[in-house]
Amino acid sequence: MRQAHDSVAVRRRNLGLVLRHMADNGPCARTEIAAATGLSHASVTTMVADLVARGLVSEDGVLHGGGRGRPRRLLRMIPRRAATIAVQISSEQLRVAVADLAGTIVWRDAAPHRGAAGVPAALADAVAAAVRRANTAAPPDAELVRVAVAMAGPIGDDEAQTVLAAPDFGWLRSVRLRALIAARLPELTCPIEVINDANAATLAEYHAHPARPRGVVYIAAGTGIGGGVVLDGRIHTGSHGIAGEPGHMPVAIDGPPCVCGARGCLVGYAGPEAVLTAAGLGEVLRRDGLGPAADRLAEALARRDERALAAVDIAGRALGTVILSITSLLDLDEVVLGGVLAQWFPWLGPVIRHQFSGRRALVPTAEPEVTPALLGADAALLGVIEFARRAALSDPATVPRRHHS
Numbered sequence: 042m043r044q045a046h047d048s049v050a051v052r053r054r055n056l057g058l059v060l061r062h063m064a065d066n067g068p069c070a071r072t073e074i075a076a077a078t079g080l081s082h083a084s085v086t087t088m089v090a091d092l093v094a095r096g097l098v099s100e101d102g103v104l105h106g107g108g109r110g111r112p113r114r115l116l117r118m119i120p121r122r123a124a125t126i127a128v129q130i131s132s133e134q135l136r137v138a139v140a141d142l143a144g145t146i147v148w149r150d151a152a153p154h155r156g157a158a159g160v161p162a163a164l165a166d167a168v169a170a171a172v173r174r175a176n177t178a179a180p181p182d183a184e185l186v187r188v189a190v191a192m193a194g195p196i197g198d199d200e201a202q203t204v205l206a207a208p209d210f211g212w213l214r215s216v217r218l219r220a221l222i223a224a225r226l227p228e229l230t231c232p233i234e235v236i237n238d239a240n241a242a243t244l245a246e247y248h249a250h251p252a253r254p255r256g257v258v259y260i261a262a263g264t265g266i267g268g269g270v271v272l273d274g275r276i277h278t279g280s281h282g283i284a285g286e287p288g289h290m291p292v293a294i295d296g297p298p299c300v301c302g303a304r305g306c307l308v309g310y311a312g313p314e315a316v317l318t319a320a321g322l323g324e325v326l327r328r329d330g331l332g333p334a335a336d337r338l339a340e341a342l343a344r345r346d347e348r349a350l351a352a353v354d355i356a357g358r359a360l361g362t363v364i365l366s367i368t369s370l371l372d373l374d375e376v377v378l379g380g381v382l383a384q385w386f387p388w389l390g391p392v393i394r395h396q397f398s399g400r401r402a403l404v405p406t407a408e409p410e411v412t413p414a415l416l417g418a419d420a421a422l423l424g425v426i427e428f429a430r431r432a433a434l435s436d437p438a439t440v441p442r443r444h445h446s
């Protein structure tokens with residue numbers, strides 16, 4: 042019995058191996074898949090027949106291999122056979138997208154959810170409504186295989202994917218957001234996953250980074266300050282699933298009290314609220330929201346307003362301190378600043394770099410490279426699409442067979 046169970050699991054895993062190879066490398070022949078995956082040619086043939094029966098792969102061409110040997114049949118993935126829905130929850134709105142297995146967005150929408158954020162059940166209502174709208178917009182012949190939701194706040198590595206806290210939403214206790222959303226979507230047959238929004242954004246920025254670095258530290262300011270660490274191409278989640286949260290790293294032992302209960306956290310110096318308040322734009326932030334207030338700060342910086350420059354100087358020194366702590370410990374040299382930190386980067390960057398000077402006694406050449414994020418407000422949404430896509434590609438058996446092979 043155990044053996045039968047194992048062989049089903051192995052077959053599912055091998056199906057995923059074969060489909061992922063096609064997704065990553067484009068149209069190819071069976072022999073190439075066998076060579077790349079280490080599966081036998083017979084096994085690849087079986088897996089391909091299964092994927093064809095599920096409508097995920099077509100065999101629609103002939104590849105002539107340099108005049109020698111038999112022509113090989115060319116296999117290609119059919120991205121539109123399956124769809125994923127990605128939702129990004131931010132403090133002001135829900136972004137939602139439908140994507141195919143190539144990661145191409147086929148539909149997207151954004152809607153504000155003012156008032157819902159503070160109440161988990163109300164937020165789950167809004168997410169469920171967004172997923173339903175997206176599902177209606179998905180191509181009718183595509184199988185919905187995965188819903189992935191990016192949420193601000195640390196996510197536990199438990200089965201329930203519990204949101205441990207979301208201080209920026211006023212959630213100071215853990216919330217089983219995934220279960221709340223699933224209960225509102227009983228008609229949904231595919232898995233729902235909740236991941237940290239900054240981890241999703243880190244993954245997207247890592248893939249977009251032109252240097253293809255070994256590792257990336259991502260620090261982004263939006264509602265508060267989030268972030269992530271990617272090591273060797275994978276998100277480093279840590280012992281409890283909550284690694285890469287720089288917002289509440291201590292900058293000063295006796296600094297100002299923080300919403301988290303500690304003192305002197307990074308967010309108290311470099312968080313949007315702290316920076317904008319110090320720059321005299323706290324009222325604009327409360328009245329008009331983050332986007333307009335952040336724009337006003339950029340304008341003030343451009344005309345070299347003294348209060349604005351002083352606020353960014355404090356933020357830059359605090360960021361430099363935290364970046365030195367992180368990169369010194371992990372020996373990572375690529376730091377990407379996202380959210381409003383990317384917008385303010387022309388002024389923040391020099392302050393941060395100045396903070397590094399003279400701090401490299403052991404390895405003088407090892408200075409972290411700090412760059413602004415490339416993907417803007419879309420980073421988390423693109424990352425959660427990629428996360429859902431990888432999960433779907435790894436388990437093609439979630440797409441039913443259309444006919445018997």
Ligand SMILES: [Zn+2]
Nearest residue numbers: 289299301306
């Ligand atoms: Zn804190």
